[in-house]
Structures are given as C-alpha cells and as structure tokens.
Amino acid sequence: xxxxxxxxxxxxxxGLRRHVDEYSEVMRKEVPSEKHTSAFLPKPKRLTIDxxxxxxxxxxxxxxxxxxxxxxxxxxxxxxxxxxxxxxSQIFSFLPLSYRFILTIGWYLATAGYSLECYxxxxxxxxxxxxxxIIDVDFISMIYKDVSTTKIDKIEDITSTTIGFLSSIFxxxxxxxxxxxxxxxxxxEDVPQPxxxxxxxxxxxxEEELEKIEGRVQ
Amino acid sequence: xxxxxxxxINNSGEIMLILVKYMFVLAGFxxxxxxxxxxxxxxxxxxxxxxxxxxxxxxxxxxxxxxxxLVLIYYLLVL
Numbered sequence: 001x002x003x004x005x006x007x008x009x010x011x012x013x014x015g016l017r018r019h020v021d022e023y024s025e026v027m028r029k030e031v032p033s034e035k036h037t038s039a040f041l042p043k044p045k046r047l048t049i050d051x052x053x054x055x056x057x058x059x060x061x062x063x064x065x066x067x068x069x070x071x072x073x074x075x076x077x078x079x080x081x082x083x084x085x086x087x088x089s090q091i092f093s094f095l096p097l098s099y100r101f102i103l104t105i106g107w108y109l110a111t112a113g114y115s116l117e118c119y120x121x122x123x124x125x126x127x128x129x130x131x132x133x134i135i136d137v138d139f140i141s142m143i144y145k146d147v148s149t150t151k152i153d154k155i156e157d158i159t160s161t162t163i164g165f166l167s168s169i170f171x172x173x174x175x176x177x178x179x180x181x182x183x184x185x186x187x188x189e190d191v192p193q194p195x196x197x198x199x200x201x202x203x204x205x206x207e208e209e210l211e212k213i214e215g216r217v218q
Numbered sequence: 219x220x221x222x223x224x225x226x227i228n229n230s231g232e233i234m235l236i237l238v239k240y241m242f243v244l245a246g247f248x249x250x251x252x253x254x255x256x257x258x259x260x261x262x263x264x265x266x267x268x269x270x271x272x273x274x275x276x277x278x279x280x281x282x283x284x285x286x287x288l289v290l291i292y293y294l295l296v297l
Contacts, residue, residue: 036269048268095238098296102242109249109289116256116282120275124263139263143255147266 017216020059020131023207026200027059037123039063040192049128049135051149060129060200062191063122065172072118079111127188129200131207134177136186150179150186153208158201160194177201239297246290253279253286 020027020043030042041047041061049058083104086092092100121139128135134155138146155177162173173194177186191197210216260279264272 034270036271046270050266050268096235099235099238099242102293102296105289105292106242106245106249109285112282112285113249113252113256116278120256120260120263120279123271123275124267126267137266143259145259145263145266 017055017131017211018207020057023210024059024200024203026196026203036061039065049137051135051147052130053132056133057131058128059131059204060197062127062129062188062197063125064190065170065192067166067170067172068190069118069122072115072122076111076115076118079107079114083107127191129197129204131204134186134201136188148186150177152201152204153212154179155201155205156180158198160198162194175201242297243290243293246286246293250283250286250290253283257283 027042032043032045033041034045036044036047039062042059044058044061047058047061052058092103095103121141124137124139126135126137128137131152133149133151136146136148138144138148140146157178159176159178160173161176162168162171167173167190170192171194172190172192175188175191175194175197177188178184179186188194188197257276257279260275264276
C-alpha cells in the first residue's frame with residue numbers, strides 16, 4: 001500500500017491542493033510521527049486507512065489520552081494479585097490441587113485476554129483528520145465496530161472542553177464537532193491537546209473555503 | 219476440618235467435582251472462541267487502520283489464541 005501522508009501527492013504537484021504545512025500554523029510546528037503507539041500522531045508516516053482516497057493526506061490521528069486508561073490498568077493489577085489473596089484465604093481449599101492449579105492458569109489467561117482487549121480497544125479506537133474529512137473509528141467492543149466520516153466543509157461548529165483535575169493536569173479533553181450532515185455530531189473524546197485539535201480544524205475549514213474561492217476544489 | 223475437604227468426598231462431593239470439571243472445560247472452550255474473535259477482529263481492524271504495529275498486534279492476538287487452545291487441551295487431558 002502506498003504512503004499518502006505528509007508527502008507530495010500528484011494533486012499537490014498540479015497545484016490543486018496545498019500541503020497541510022502550507023496553511024496550518026499548528027501542523028507546521030509538529031514533527032511527523034514515526035511510531036504509531038502514541039495518542040497524538042501529527043502527520044503520521046506509513047499509516048493508512050482503508051477508505052483513504054488516492055490524494056488524501058492524513059493530517060492527524062488521535063486516540064484517547066493514555067491517562068484515561070488508568071482504570072483498566074488498575075483492574076489488571078487487581079486481577080494479577082487476586083489469586084494470591086484467594087490462596088491465602090483458602091477459599092478454594094476444598095478443590096484438589098490439580099483443580100486449583102487449573103483455576104489459576106485460567107484466571108491468568110483471562111487477565112491476559114482482558115489486558116489485550118483493553119489495549120486493542122484503545123489502539124483501534126481512533127479519530128482521524130485528513131485534509132478532506134474527519135473519520136471516527138469506534139471499536140467499542142470485540143464485536144462492535146463503527147466508522148463515521150464527515151467532510152471538512154460540512155463542519156458548522158467546533159467546541160473543545162476540558163473538565164476535571166486530571167484533564168487540566170494532563171491537557172486532554174473532548175472536541176465536539178457539529179456537522180450539517182445527517183450525523184449531527186462527532187465527538188473526539190478524551191483526546192490530548194484539544195485546543196490544538198480545535199485550532200487545526202478551524203484552519204482546515206478556512207483552507208477548504210479558500211479552495212472553493214480559488215477554484216481548487218476537485 | 220472443612221466439610222468439603224477432598225479426602226472426605228462422598229457421592230455429592232464427586233458429583234460436584236465432575237460438575238466443576240465440565241465447567242472448566244466449557245469455560246476453556248468459550249474462552250477459546252473469545253480468543254478466535256479477538257484474532258479475527260484484530261485482523262479486520264488492521265485492514266481498516268494500517269499501522270507499523272499491525273503485524274505485532276496480529277502476532278499478539280495469535281499467540282493469545284494458541285495459548286487458549288493449549289489451555290483447553292490441558293484441561294481436557296488433566297481433568
């Protein structure tokens with residue numbers, strides 16, 4: 001698959017579409033990300049989405065801030081230490097030793113499975129901003145996946161909110177995007193640097209309008 | 219001594235152990251299905267979002283599936 005991020009595409013060469021660094025003050029300061037395990041990925045390299053158009057550039061990929069995963073980490077830690085507690089309290093002492101051993105194996109396997117599920121849910125639940133549209137990939141559970149998109153020129157209003165002590169300390173919050181389409185609202189929940197995301201989206205709306213005025217719309 | 223202590227098992231104790239055994243095997247089987255689901259879903263999501271970690275994630279899910287199958291086999295053999 002070809003890389004279409006932060007590079008020079010054929011459309012740009014023809015002067016139809018400008019690179020994000022040319023019109024975005026926010027993105028100009030950002031270094032393209034090589035690693036894809038972060039929650040804030042500006043101009044990611046070698047990252048693709050299946051519904052990506054040929055000339056479409058991925059500008060920003062967002063995940064929930066890592067600190068929001070603290071609940072899952074705590075649950076996993078409790079799960080790891082629970083067998084020791086049961087062993088000390090002799091709750092399962094009525095079971096033969098082999099059964100108790102099997103129970104412990106099963107428990108640790110379930111802990112591993114839960115950790116994996118939490119990681120995959122965090123990793124694949126992404127908000128993608130391209131130079132054409134916004135994509136919200138929801139991976140709520142192992143059997144539920146939802147991909148919603150909205151075009152940049154359909155955005156009517158952007159609100160970013162940071163509520164709470166942790167949000168203020170770690171600079172994360174929710175960006176709410178009101179659209180004119182059938183899907184009235186898109187929410188980027190608990191994303192890092194919501195102010196920056198909001199500023200970028202505003203710059204992109206302006207660029208989209210400029211494209212229309214200058215006749216650069218494809 | 220605990221009334222359900224293993225050396226003292228009577229008929230009802232044996233029945234309970236058999237029930238526990240079947241519950242373990244059933245849980246192991248259901249867990250294996252869950253591991254299959256994770257592997258399948260990771261594969262689908264890797265197509266939706268192609269990253270440098272896609273292969274690593276697929277391997278992780280596959281290793282988890284293999285361990286789940288091995289645990290199920292172990293349950294069937296030992297219990």
